[in-house]
Amino acid sequence: MASNSFGSLFRVTTWGESHGRAIGAVIDGCPAGLPIAIHDIQQELDLRLPGKNSYTSPRKEEDLVEILSGVFEGVTTGAPISLIIWNKDAQSSSYDKIRDLLRPGHATFTYLEKYGIFDHRGGGRSSGRETACRVAAGAIAKKILSFYDIKVFAYLKEIGDISMSLTDIADVDILKGLIQKSPLFCPCPQTEKKMIELLQKEKEQGDSLGGIVECQAVGVPAGLGDPVYEKIEASLAKAMLSIPASKGIEFGEGFHAARMKGSHHNDLFFSDEGKVFTKTNHAGGMLGGISTGMPIVLRVAFKPTSSIRKEQDTVNREGEKKKLELSKDARHDPCLAIRAVPVVEAMIALCLVDALLINKTVKMSFDEKACFC
């Protein structure tokens, strides 16, 4: 099955293994005429760079992206855009000792069951490294959204028992600035401080933490998403649950909605200057699978990083009991949710561009004199 592609009209195909020669993405279906510079993509990639601080994996990649096709004289041509990132710092030797062990929480076992073969070097396709390609493709999607005044942002909302809430979003750009300045992508300095202390503690103990990322899109027009099987929340759910280590998603009130009454959950309509809004946004920006024009709000739960320094019981490929102890130089994030933030943001951008394009096909002009526009 061709399972390395995402999106229907704006379609991204990624390739490459964590410890192979390179990784890359092919974006097919990007409309012609979009001004795009290498800088637009590079700056997004830089945000998710490993080694940015001591709380994320110390692997040192420059992650320099190159555009190999689809852009001519600074503008997209409608042809597929091929992006490539060469792998430079791939220390496969550090995995040699454990190549025959089933690593708890890892995909080694399931890949072996499925394919009968496993590229043991650093996780192959199941590695978080694949998500760099999503961020690169997402940068192009964001560029498109920028022309339509649609803004997306994600931030780290929760680690362990430490959590923050966005109260009032006065200005999305200021908020995005705060998020990007934080090594944890957490816009609240007090919360960030507590999170860092917790991370430090668990890191010392060789353990890891889970977390929750919240993501919003503002300026989304009403009408995106399709009824029934292609509801906007269904597409977003698939997008987010395709991110490594994600274990759940909720929209608006989400699981909390299950404990509410209809009279509290229903968002009441009102009208202002000929446009319809809702007084609240418990629904998270969608009704019947279609965007309402209110901000889209979702949260994604990430499990704690599976790679921990603590010794664990396991078996090898032959089923023999073994102890797994990672060498100290194996590089891992103590909390994957941190580096997932830009990936969540990229995935919502990809979803929205796809939905915008799909929505163009829903209406045609059936007037006396219809024309092609």
Next chain:
Amino acid sequence: MASNSFGSLFRVTTWGESHGRAIGAVIDGCPAGLPIAIHDIQQELDLRLPGKNSYTSPRKEEDLVEILSGVFEGVTTGAPISLIIWNKDAQSSSYDKIRDLLRPGHATFTYLEKYGIFDHRGGGRSSGRETACRVAAGAIAKKILSFYDIKVFAYLKEIGDISMSLTDIADVDILKGLIQKSPLFCPCPQTEKKMIELLQKEKEQGDSLGGIVECQAVGVPAGLGDPVYEKIEASLAKAMLSIPASKGIEFGEGFHAARMKGSHHNDLFFSDEGKVFTKTNHAGGMLGGISTGMPIVLRVAFKPTSSIRKEQDTVNREGEKKKLELSKDARHDPCLAIRAVPVVEAMIALCLVDALLINKTVKMSFDEKACFC
């Protein structure tokens, strides 16, 4: 966009409006040779029948399904299976009074924004009635699973603040019997009793409740699902978030995983009689997007029914302030999560059959003398 189809190789396309002449499903890609009787499908439909008790919508449909094609002499032929259910009890007149109002929590507004037109009779495609087609198609999927000893079940886990937990599943068939005997699809009589009391209370007040449905699949072989964008949890998330009123999904520990440490969340491998298992199942039966062979465990959150008898502020299509008061004879479920139970079960069955078929394409024989099998 062709958004009324679900699945890639086992592909279901549904059609029909809540208050049109009929609803139906076309199943394309069902393997040939499957013995299937109308009874196999009808018994599943009967489980979700409206009017079964006072806690679900009193609309009286017999929901008699007919097979129009694809089955010859009791066996599937490989041709598309066309199922039809005629609508009998469609009281569109009860909607006439409110046809111009935007109903809070409903899709009227978003459909109008998207299509510029809305079949106001009972919700059209956004109605829960479409899910009868999912249950009918799911019955065929379950029939396939039965040959592979894969069992799926869903139950009502939570309404409001009342919740239950499955502790030990000794026998899936006994459990399924308990679930199906319950008008709320809740296998624990004590919990069911409390839920009924709560439902009764809210119903009297003209209000509604949300709820959480848990679903499990046991006997699923390791290896289903594809890495990256077609992870088994991504497919399941899309499936479940396409059910009307769903607002969230989680797998295994789900959102709770975000608060766990890696050393607790990791499921440790052990081996028994040459087969590999995990001691716990925090992951909910999947690693790296691929099934582990452990039970698949997921929970879906449903918002409270949007249609309530309580008066609500709203606007009409022209944006003028209006009061919405539903007539007492408009029929609604006080808690949609109840009737969602068989739908959740149908959707996991559809996902699993699709995944089983897709998985057949992952391996080929590359031996000296490969043959087509």
Next chain:
Amino acid sequence: MASNSFGSLFRVTTWGESHGRAIGAVIDGCPAGLPIAIHDIQQELDLRLPGKNSYTSPRKEEDLVEILSGVFEGVTTGAPISLIIWNKDAQSSSYDKIRDLLRPGHATFTYLEKYGIFDHRGGGRSSGRETACRVAAGAIAKKILSFYDIKVFAYLKEIGDISMSLTDIADVDILKGLIQKSPLFCPCPQTEKKMIELLQKEKEQGDSLGGIVECQAVGVPAGLGDPVYEKIEASLAKAMLSIPASKGIEFGEGFHAARMKGSHHNDLFFSDEGKVFTKTNHAGGMLGGISTGMPIVLRVAFKPTSSIRKEQDTVNREGEKKKLELSKDARHDPCLAIRAVPVVEAMIALCLVDALLINKTVKMSFDEKACFC
């Protein structure tokens, strides 16, 4: 594989066997707001009615189509359109005698090899009866094209060694009138007369004839079709070769182009009132897989009907030598190409509507102030 669907954005799924209870089509992705009446569909179906004359199969179907969903108050809603045609005159008994024989030129053998099962009554899905659904769906596509002044027509160009050429198309509507008046869909009365004589002769001898159908689309805007794998000719080729009994397709000069020189085949550009045209149309209306604005011209070759009254050698399912002699009351067309004419016309209409919708996704506005239109 979900192989009973056609098109990507305007997607038609057909179901039903020749001798089952009914046949039908589900059209998903039809834009909302299209005025459509049952008459629009019925009149197209009436054109392909079997039993219209002594040169086509005497099977008597009324082929009354019903719309079950997707149309509300005479206008499409964006929901899937379900069409159904009940089978009335299905004499399966006439096939009982030969149920175990492999019929030369028929799909019995290949279906058995593929599925291990065969609905022997009249060919099942491989029967020409499936094409009624294409014509019904095509009627909706043609309705859409009518708003854009795109006209499609097909006619019988050749049977045996009798052939005609369209010289100058002064008025497409007059030409369509001539075609529809002819029982052979041949607009030239002299040619038609000769064809009828030939058909009569072969029919008496219990034999059958092949033929060639030419199809044109005028008013197609430049820009339809996509480069590389979704060239407009690639889509049309797939569409036409999916019609039963078709054995070839060519565009513009087609196979004759292989015998031409570049200096003769190249269509030279000229400009008139700011619009670019080509002086000739050897290319058949497309360059690089994209429509030029000139008429699309294609021809489809059909093999002679496989069912003939002449005795033929064959084997039964067990491989034993047998003689096949069809009973005189088995109903067949002496020349399938005749009834293929409306099907070819339907398929080009479906292709063009799909291409029109896809083309809407190629461009977006990237101006200072882009808006969603």
Next chain:
Amino acid sequence: MASNSFGSLFRVTTWGESHGRAIGAVIDGCPAGLPIAIHDIQQELDLRLPGKNSYTSPRKEEDLVEILSGVFEGVTTGAPISLIIWNKDAQSSSYDKIRDLLRPGHATFTYLEKYGIFDHRGGGRSSGRETACRVAAGAIAKKILSFYDIKVFAYLKEIGDISMSLTDIADVDILKGLIQKSPLFCPCPQTEKKMIELLQKEKEQGDSLGGIVECQAVGVPAGLGDPVYEKIEASLAKAMLSIPASKGIEFGEGFHAARMKGSHHNDLFFSDEGKVFTKTNHAGGMLGGISTGMPIVLRVAFKPTSSIRKEQDTVNREGEKKKLELSKDARHDPCLAIRAVPVVEAMIALCLVDALLINKTVKMSFDEKACFC
């Protein structure tokens, strides 16, 4: 629209412009465990190398392919296979003079109409250079076919009025040897000699020629292809008509079948050692859209190369009358059909592998004790 991909389960996505930095292909869905070496791919690419002789374009590319992902220790892993070919000899300067002219027979005009932008350097995506990626991907498909004893070959059957026929194929490997030895891919030395003379003559006159390529696949099992819209001939037709400059396709007797009678065209069944064959193969190896087990036989017509040295009338982008005269150093094939031969062969290999994989999903075991195999 994501139109740069081919195939459904074995899916190839190509990218790159003729005069960009590189071209490449991503193959998604290749089963794991296939032994593949760079040599397997390089040797196929070498066959289509430009500049091999004076009858094909003198552009000098080494076309060295690199495998960037999906292969580990000489074996495919199930991950996407990324292939890259760097462009070395891209003389875009030779196109500068004519950058504003609409070139007769070229895609400049239609690309401009579609995208509003055109990468004028050597044709961009519409260039034949894209087909190198098809050949590279086809090499992997052929490797798979080799394990199933399926052999495909294509050859140049006709140029201008010079034509050859294969009479008796005693040994496919010997025949392939003859084809590959010929600079024109024509296995008959006498015909080749005449073709060369004709080519030489037209080349001197600055003109070009069309041609016909025949392609066969032997050893194909019965049962490939799907009824209705995914007939094997429909898939092959789409594949072949996606090759630049192709203008028609026919199967078996093809257009000639339109002039035959049923009693002559029907291939009669016989049985030999429990296996069913047909005495003749007028159908070209398929019935009802499904392979019969007899050789698949098809022919593709190619128009004469559009780029000729002869002066031609045209207009520029503004619609002003101009003369087009190509500089003598612009590199073109006098007959595109020659270099299309390996591409036709690649496309049938890609189609067959896809069909093989799809066919695995048609049957499941529904025995008492079904197992996953």
